[in-house]
Amino acid sequence: MVYSLLAYGAAELIRFDALYPLNNEYFSEISRTEFTQSAILLVLFVFYLFLGKRYRAVQPVSNFVSLFVLMSLIREQNNFIHWWFWPVLLLFFVAARLVWRDFGKIKKATIEFFSQPASVWLFAGILVTYVFSRLMGRSKFWLLYYDESTYRFAKAAVEEGLELMGYLLMFFSAIEFSILVFCKNKES
Numbered sequence: 001m002v003y004s005l006l007a008y009g010a011a012e013l014i015r016f017d018a019l020y021p022l023n024n025e026y027f028s029e030i031s032r033t034e035f036t037q038s039a040i041l042l043v044l045f046v047f048y049l050f051l052g053k054r055y056r057a058v059q060p061v062s063n064f065v066s067l068f069v070l071m072s073l074i075r076e077q078n079n080f081i082h083w084w085f086w087p088v089l090l091l092f093f094v095a096a097r098l099v100w101r102d103f104g105k106i107k108k109a110t111i112e113f114f115s116q117p118a119s120v121w122l123f124a125g126i127l128v129t130y131v132f133s134r135l136m137g138r139s140k141f142w143l144l145y146y147d148e149s150t151y152r153f154a155k156a157a158v159e160e161g162l163e164l165m166g167y168l169l170m171f172f173s174a175i176e177f178s179i180l181v182f183c184k185n186k187e188s
Helices: 002-019 032-054 056-076 085-101 103-114 118-136 151-187
Strands: none
Touching: 002 032, 002 151, 032 056, 032 151, 056 085, 056 103, 085 103, 118 151
16 A cells, blocks of 8 residues: 555656646756655665665675665766766776675575565566666657657656656665565564
């Protein structure tokens, strides 16, 4: 029920952005939808960073996921940080270093991480955000339905809405992992 309400809230946020755009630009980088995406990514980065400290069995994977989310957050700011590629490249090398350092633990941590039902939410969010939203955001697809002068609004609304939903699914993963860690700590 809570997840349904959060999804409803995301849909209403997108509608609100369409009704009352910031800076009179529909679904630009300056929108409530974009700000919410960035806020969710920031929460996810911090969450997965701390998940590894609280649930040591998944720490190598959790560290990698937190870096991936941080790279996504930096990439989301491409309108404000035009040199976003360089910090992302640096984080890529940090991730490679962590893989090298934790190579012996990765297999066991990956099995533990993905054996948890919470990881399904994360994987679903990654598919929606990084695969499906990109496919739905192709201009040539939208030009089948709209002409050159009107397709951009629909394309942007759908693409940004799907990204937000994907990030929300990843947020559900964090909630589920939090419940798991809380229950494990309670048992100890």
